[in-house]
Amino acid sequence: MSRYALAIEYDGRGFSGWQIQPQMKTVQGALEDAVSRMAGHPVRVHAAGRTDAGVHASRQVAHFDTDVHRPLTAWVRGVNSFLPPGVAVLWARAVPDSFHSRFVAHARHYRYLLLNHPVRPALMAGRVGWIHQSLDLGAFDAAAQRLLGTHDFSSFRAAECQAKTPVKTLTRLSLSRQGDLLMVDFSADAFLHHMVRNIMGALLHVAKGNEAPEWIDTLLAARERAVAPPTFMPDGLYLAGVSYPAEYGLDTEPGERHGLI
Known part of the structure; x- marks a missing residue:
C-alpha cells in the first residue's frame, strides 16, 4: 500500500464545503470520486482541514492510500480530468505512512x-x-x-x-x-x-x-x-497553505497564484 499527498485548489462556490454530506455536492466527494476512478477502486481522501460552504482554497492538502501504482503525473492530470470545474490538483507526492495531512501539520x-x-x-x-x-x-x-x-x-x-x-x-x-x-x-x-x-x-x-x-x-x-x-x-x-515538518519535503507554504492568491 502506498500513500500519496495532494495539493488542491478550489472555488468554494457551488459546494457545501469540504466534508462529504448526504445528498450534497462537496469538494471531498468530488475528489474521492475522481481519485477512485483513477485508481480503479474506492479511495478515501483525508484533508488537512475542513472548509465551509463558499470558502475557497489555494493550497489545501490531502492524502490517500492505494495499492495501485501510477506515475505522479497521473495523480495530477488524470485525476483533474475527472474533477468538475472549480477543483484542481496542483501536485502529487509519494509520502511515508507516517504522513497524515491533518495530524502532522504544525x-x-x-x-x-x-x-x-x-x-x-x-x-x-x-x-x-x-x-x-x-x-x-x-x-x-x-x-x-x-x-x-x-x-x-x-x-x-x-x-x-x-x-x-x-x-x-x-x-x-x-x-x-x-x-x-x-x-x-x-x-x-x-x-x-x-x-x-x-x-x-x-x-x-x-x-x-x-x-x-x-x-x-x-x-x-x-x-x-x-x-x-x-x-x-x-x-x-x-485556505492558503499548510505547514509540515521539513522531513516530508512538501511545498505547502502559502504561494501567490493568479494574482490574488
Missing part, C-alpha cells in the same frame, strides 16, 4: 480578501468579501495585534465546533492593501470552526468605529460567542 494559513469599495463587486463576486463603509485601518491593525499569541478563542468559535480545546496560538494576523482590496493573512497552529470569519467580523466592527481596539481584550476574556459580532461572509476566505 500550522495552517488563511487569507481573507476584502473589497472596501462603495459599490459591490461583480467580476469578483463570490471570490472576495465586501464592505462599503469607510474603515480605520490603523484601528483594525491595532485590534489585530491584540489577538496574536496563545489565547482561549471561545468568543470566536462556532457553536457547532468540535475542536477538543478552544486554546490556539495565532502567530500571524497581518493586513496589506492593493487599492481597494484588503488582504488579511492569518497563521496559527490550528483554527476553530468559523474562527477566521468571526475574527474578521470583530476587527471590522472596530475598523468601522463601533469599538476601540482594546475591546478585543474584552471579547477574549468573555470566552462567550454571544458577546462578539456576527460571523462575516465566507466569500473572501481562502
Whole structure:
C-alpha cells in the first residue's frame, strides 16, 4: 500500500464545503470520486482541514492510500480530468505512512480578501468579501495585534465546533492593501470552526468605529460567542497553505497564484 499527498485548489462556490454530506455536492466527494476512478477502486481522501460552504482554497492538502501504482503525473492530470470545474490538483507526492495531512501539520494559513469599495463587486463576486463603509485601518491593525499569541478563542468559535480545546496560538494576523482590496493573512497552529470569519467580523466592527481596539481584550476574556459580532461572509476566505515538518519535503507554504492568491 502506498500513500500519496495532494495539493488542491478550489472555488468554494457551488459546494457545501469540504466534508462529504448526504445528498450534497462537496469538494471531498468530488475528489474521492475522481481519485477512485483513477485508481480503479474506492479511495478515501483525508484533508488537512475542513472548509465551509463558499470558502475557497489555494493550497489545501490531502492524502490517500492505494495499492495501485501510477506515475505522479497521473495523480495530477488524470485525476483533474475527472474533477468538475472549480477543483484542481496542483501536485502529487509519494509520502511515508507516517504522513497524515491533518495530524502532522504544525500550522495552517488563511487569507481573507476584502473589497472596501462603495459599490459591490461583480467580476469578483463570490471570490472576495465586501464592505462599503469607510474603515480605520490603523484601528483594525491595532485590534489585530491584540489577538496574536496563545489565547482561549471561545468568543470566536462556532457553536457547532468540535475542536477538543478552544486554546490556539495565532502567530500571524497581518493586513496589506492593493487599492481597494484588503488582504488579511492569518497563521496559527490550528483554527476553530468559523474562527477566521468571526475574527474578521470583530476587527471590522472596530475598523468601522463601533469599538476601540482594546475591546478585543474584552471579547477574549468573555470566552462567550454571544458577546462578539456576527460571523462575516465566507466569500473572501481562502485556505492558503499548510505547514509540515521539513522531513516530508512538501511545498505547502502559502504561494501567490493568479494574482490574488
